[in-house]
Amino acid sequence: MSAKLTLKLQNSIDRLPDWSSFVVSDLRQGLLDWYGQWGRDLPWRQTCDPYSIWVSEIMLQQTQVKTVIPYYDRWLTQFPTIATLAAADQQPVLKAWQGLGYYARARNLHRSAQVVMQHHGGRFPHNLEEVLKLPGIGRTTAGGILSAAFNQPVAILDGNVKRVLARLVALPTPVAQASQHLWQLSAMLLAPDRPRDFNQALMDLGATVCTPRKPNCPACPWQIHCQAAQLNLQSQIPMSEACPPIPHKSIGVAVIWNGQGQVLIDQRPEAGLLGGLWEFPGGKVEPGETIAECIQREILEELGIEVTVGEHLITIDHAYSHFRVTLHVHHCQHMAGMPQPIACQQVRWVSLDELDSYPFPQANVQIIQALRSGSAKN
Ligand code: SF4
Known part of the structure; x- marks a missing residue:
């Protein structure tokens, strides 16, 4: 981090921003209003079926939306329910995933479907602790499923959300060093009465406006509260980690x-x-x-x-x-x-x-x- 940047970033990751309740509610409402107008119309948003949402969340973990859509449609045609997926052999499951990469996702989805059949009577669990026990489901995927399927107030923190929140508070460290802080921030901002819409809005803001390069700040509902925008540091936040060369x-x-x-x-x-x-x-x-x-x-x-x-x-x-x-x-x-x-x-x-x-x-x-x-x- 440059000395100039250090001087600009006086905030800390040890405490949350001291926003008033007015600011928090303005952030929530601004984002929800923006989502009402600009939110993406995605196939998995037309359902509250936890299985369909779960499939989309797993596919989206390392893959872009436009790549995922045809795979998602084919998958639900071939394996329309948790029961059909659980009963399938592994080879057709891997074949249906072919081209998406990160095949552990498909193997875990398959194994998890069998766990849901054996231990939850074929119904996707509603409880965060139970969801986190399923192979291949981490905290942000669990939050994405529970909020989208059941409208539960469970926070998310995927790569897009980390970037948006890091900029909002002008995070003075790389995001990997502030994971707990960012989780708390995501939970603090989550609109308790509309968690489904709020989480999806946050993902959309990161995917379409607060993009890694050249964020479109004039179109952002959070611009007046965003510290990175006020300091003109959007291109430097999130700070990058020094990465070792790829073997x-x-x-x-x-x-x-x-x-x-x-x-x-x-x-x-x-x-x-x-x-x-x-x-x-x-x-x-x-x-x-x-x-x-x-x-x-x-x-x-x-x-x-x-x-x-x-x-x-x-x-x-x-x-x-x-x-x-x-x-x-x-x-x-x-x-x-x-x-x-x-x-x-x-x-x-x-x-x-x-x-x-x-x-x-x-x-x-x-x-x-x-x-x-x-x-x-x-
Ligand atoms: S104002 Fe700009 S940098 Fe800040 S959250 Fe919005 S798009 Fe991102």
Whole structure:
């Protein structure tokens, strides 16, 4: 933080702002009036069904609204109730999630539906403590569901809300260092008589007006009370944390063909990143290793078979939340040995047409597209 900025920010995160009740009620009413005019018309706002709202909240955790809408519609067609989701196998659940990323969300949603069936008679719980026990539901998701479905006065604090509140009070630290303070602020501002509308309005304000870059302060109902706007510090608040560089891994990936024109795929272990999804086998390139050497070693270690590495198919760069990968994908030919699931759940020989029935991570979907676009070897 610059010395100039420090001088401007004399407030503290140890105590809440000393707004009068008039200011608090003006903030609430101003936001609710703005929402009445500018709030977004989203599919999950046309229902009070807790399951539909729950699905939307989980999908929206790391994904933008416009991406979520078609997934949300398809999901509710395929799994219209908690009971249908709980009864489904995991593979169609992951397949329906394919392309949304962060697949732990789908696995947790599935597991939670089974918990709701077993322990709550198929009815989504109304109690915050019970909701927080469900896999994949944290405090802000619980607040979002309980306020939207049951109009309960439970606060929220997602990324958009953190930014709005940080600016409103000109937070003198990065938001990660003021989590408790921001929760208290969100709860203090929440309109007790209209919690559903208030929380949704707060999310909309962050998504459409108080945006990360160039917030539209003249259109904001909170402008006259906003300390960041008064200090002209909107572009510097929230303060950023110093982030370590994102690690990068090079991965050798094999499209292994047998003599029948089939390719070999494996299912990742249940626990961990992309658990339960299928993929083309491969692994990390070790120092001093060529891509071909990496592929031969990984395939022997993980599947117990020998392959020859042939021509290059495609190179794919992909970013996960905490690291980036570059996939170097090669056609390979199966030479010897029976594939075994040494480092995965199961392995399978499949035709290119059959690939559609398996859930794959997004980077592997690009491999399938490359295979189908005429690059296929067999
Ligand atoms: S006045 Fe500007 S910075 Fe302050 S809350 Fe509104 S949009 Fe955000």
